Amino acid sequence: MEEDGHYRPEIKAHSLEKIRRHNFYSALFSKSMRKKWANRVYIGLYAGAGRALIQPGSELVETSAVSVFRQEVPFTKYIFVDSDRRCIDALRARIDAIPAAFDVTLIHKEVNCAVPDIVRAMPRFSPATGEGMISLCFVDPFRVDLNFEVIRQLSRYTMDFLVMLPLGYDLRRNLRHYLTADVDNRVAALIDSPNWREEWRKSREPDRHFVRFILKKFDKKMETLGYRQRKWEDTVTVKVTGMGVYLYSLAFYSKHELGEQFWKTTIAGTEPQYDLGL
Numbered sequence: 001m002e003e004d005g006h007y008r009p010e011i012k013a014h015s016l017e018k019i020r021r022h023n024f025y026s027a028l029f030s031k032s033m034r035k036k037w038a039n040r041v042y043i044g045l046y047a048g049a050g051r052a053l054i055q056p057g058s059e060l061v062e063t064s065a066v067s068v069f070r071q072e073v074p075f076t077k078y079i080f081v082d083s084d085r086r087c088i089d090a091l092r093a094r095i096d097a098i099p100a101a102f103d104v105t106l107i108h109k110e111v112n113c114a115v116p117d118i119v120r121a122m123p124r125f126s127p128a129t130g131e132g133m134i135s136l137c138f139v140d141p142f143r144v145d146l147n148f149e150v151i152r153q154l155s156r157y158t159m160d161f162l163v164m165l166p167l168g169y170d171l172r173r174n175l176r177h178y179l180t181a182d183v184d185n186r187v188a189a190l191i192d193s194p195n196w197r198e199e200w201r202k203s204r205e206p207d208r209h210f211v212r213f214i215l216k217k218f219d220k221k222m223e224t225l226g227y228r229q230r231k232w233e234d235t236v237t238v239k240v241t242g243m244g245v246y247l248y249s250l251a252f253y254s255k256h257e258l259g260e261q262f263w264k265t266t267i268a269g270t271e272p273q274y275d276l277g278l
């Protein structure tokens with residue numbers, strides 16, 4: 001891929017796995033839902049610039065916010081949120097350069113403050129027309145800084161969530177900090193559990209089970225919103241390329257069995273990494 005003169009952050013090779021899984025699922029979702037749902041909304045939280053440079057090696061690749069436009073059946077509306085002005089400007093330029101017209105809203109904001117903007121951008125339609133609306137939200141933060149309230153509010157729509165949980169990147173590396181620094185409430189906000197430290201201590205689990213503990217808490221919270229109980233083996237675990245070091249988990253949540261089946265198809269169709277490995 002040639003440089004286009006717009007901002008492109010640097011990423012590591014392991015990010016490609018996440019992008020591949022995302023591309024497969026979003027294409028399957030929109031294609032399969034086309035007949036039943038006239039309105040299909042894609043939301044990209046922590047959207048990025050649409051292109052990135054893989055380091056080491058300097059290969060230029062398309063990232064999720066642009067690759068989602070390459071699929072056979074497009075969504076009918078796209079909403080992206082990123083707090084970095086350079087990402088928003090570059091993404092706008094790249095979407096404008098695609099030779100087709102799409103309905104796109106770009107929101108330059110912190111994700112945790114962006115729900116009112118997202119709601120304003122969501123299509124208005126009358127259920128009386130029998131049209132219906134279904135959405136897919138890809139949540140892709142660098143660090144643990146997502147407030148669960150964002151998910152809670154968006155879950156009022158018919159919406160599936162594909163969530164990247166950077167539990168190795170950030171949490172496992174900084175475990176002592178998170179466990180001792182009562183001032184840091186990011187984990188509490190992510191899993192919506194102010195008393196998580198107490199629960200963790202009571203569990204008497206070894207540190208190596210911490211990621212699983214947080215992931216299970218997140219799953220339970222999703223279940224309180226009506227999402228199906230996720231099968232543990234459906235977690236995609238991403239590790240440092242060529243090494244066994246855990247980086248993050250990619251978890252999918254749907255209220256419908258069909259969504260779960262699509263995710264299984266995605267995992268099978270985007271091998272090689274499919275394991276529990278936590």
Ligand SMILES: C[S@@+](CC[C@H](N)C(=O)[O-])C[C@H]1O[C@@H](n2cnc3c(N)ncnc32)[C@H](O)[C@@H]1O
Pocket residue numbers: 015019046047048049052063064065081082083084087109110111112140141142145
């Ligand atoms: C992991 S990257 C996104 C990668 C992209 N989704 C992809 O497919 O490669 C995270 C993005 O989140 C943005 N970001 C970081 N903190 C944010 C926040 N609190 N609110 C909104 N965007 C944020 C960064 O500017 C960056 O573009």
